[in-house]
Amino acid sequence: ISSGETPILLVVRKEGGLxxxxxxQMVNLRTQGDRTIVDGLFDKAYLVIGVGSSQExxxxxRG
Structure with missing residues (x-):
């Protein structure tokens, strides 16, 4: 992660269809050393950084 960029975590609450x-839903993250910690469990989530065509x-x- 470059200086000034922080990823967001989007937890999937309901999977979409075709x-x-x-x-x-966006949830809070915190870092502890080289680890990222999320409070709670989820089956699927997206870690997103950047915007537009430069978005990753x-x-x-889980599982």
Whole structure:
């Protein structure tokens, strides 16, 4: 992560269908050393940094 950029975590609350997007909610993150901590459990989430065409998104799944 470059200086000044902090990723956001979007937890999927309801998966979208063929013609709809996932319903997501932004949740708080905190760092402890080299680890990122989220309070709570989730099955699927997106870690997003940047905007527009320079946006990067990583999908996180449990299981």
């Amino acid at each position: 013609f709809s997007k996932d319903e997501t 998104k990583v999908t996180i799944t």
